[in-house]
Amino acid sequence: MKNETKNKILIVANWKMNPIILKEAEELLRAVQNGIQRAKDAEIVICPPFVYVEALSSKLKAHITLGAQDCFWEQEGAYTGEVSPSMLKSVGCTYVLIGHSERRQYLGETNEIINKKVKAALKAGLKVILCIGEDMRDSFDTRGHWTHELDPKVKDELVSALDGVQKSKVGNLVVAYEPVWAIGTGNAATPDDVLSAKIFIRKIIGDMFDRKTAETVRVLYGGSTDKKNASDFIKEGHADGLLVGGSSLDPEEFVTMVKSVT
Numbered sequence: 001m002k003n004e005t006k007n008k009i010l011i012v013a014n015w016k017m018n019p020i021i022l023k024e025a026e027e028l029l030r031a032v033q034n035g036i037q038r039a040k041d042a043e044i045v046i047c048p049p050f051v052y053v054e055a056l057s058s059k060l061k062a063h064i065t066l067g068a069q070d071c072f073w074e075q076e077g078a079y080t081g082e083v084s085p086s087m088l089k090s091v092g093c094t095y096v097l098i099g100h101s102e103r104r105q106y107l108g109e110t111n112e113i114i115n116k117k118v119k120a121a122l123k124a125g126l127k128v129i130l131c132i133g134e135d136m137r138d139s140f141d142t143r144g145h146w147t148h149e150l151d152p153k154v155k156d157e158l159v160s161a162l163d164g165v166q167k168s169k170v171g172n173l174v175v176a177y178e179p180v181w182a183i184g185t186g187n188a189a190t191p192d193d194v195l196s197a198k199i200f201i202r203k204i205i206g207d208m209f210d211r212k213t214a215e216t217v218r219v220l221y222g223g224s225t226d227k228k229n230a231s232d233f234i235k236e237g238h239a240d241g242l243l244v245g246g247s248s249l250d251p252e253e254f255v256t257m258v259k260s261v262t
């Protein structure tokens with residue numbers, strides 16, 4: 001990846017399982033593209049449901065990129081209902097989200113599964129947005145004392161997801177810090193939380209690989225971001241971008257968010 005791209009703020013729209021018909025998905029994309037005519041300082045990625053990827057891909061303007069919300073860990077074969085990283089690449093995806101907390105929660109995705117998906121997606125040449133985050137607002141030790149530290153779950157999720165990943169592939173990795181308690185709750189983290197998480201995540205990656213490699217990994221924040229708080233996470237929290245759920249379904253809100261950070 002060129003450094004020029006890496007220096008841009010990365011704004012990722014996670015549409016989740018919305019909208020429910022293709023026509024609305026096309027309209028949403030059109031409204032977003034009309035609102036963001038150019039994005040000199042930002043890289044905008046839209047992650048629609050799988051079934052809309054190809055149709056949207058043909059309508060994409062140059063400054064918007066497509067991503068998927070998940071992928072399988074094999075490239076082809078007898079895996080009914082699954083979609084492989086190579087397939088996603090062939091229909092125009094550049095990015096893929098892996099390990100979103102909703103998949104961990106509702107689909108039973110384990111750290112082991114996520115690790116296999118990360119490796120398969122990187123192997124297929126996709127850029128991976130790995131989602132990690134703690135369940136509760138604060139971390140407590142076994143005696144119930146507040147540790148003033150990020151929950152060990154964040155470290156566990158990161159270390160397991162990257163187990164066996166080649167150093168040469170880490171340049172295609174983005175980490176989205178998404179505390180579960182902040183997702184869809186209207187209760188976002190603070191810019192300070194985001195800065196601490198970024199330092200923590202980069203340190204762990206540095207320990208696993210090396211510092212220079214860790215510095216190539218962009219760290220996004222996600223969880224109840226909106227047009228009012230978006231720029232705080234970038235300016236005060238030093239996030240390299242945002243992973244946006246609910247607010248990405250309202251084109252006016254999403255376009256205003258993008259403009260506020262660029």
Ligand code: PGA
Pocket residue numbers: 014178182183184185222223224225243244245246247
């Ligand atoms: P939210 O979701 O912005 O609706 O909180 C973020 C996410 O789940 O990626």
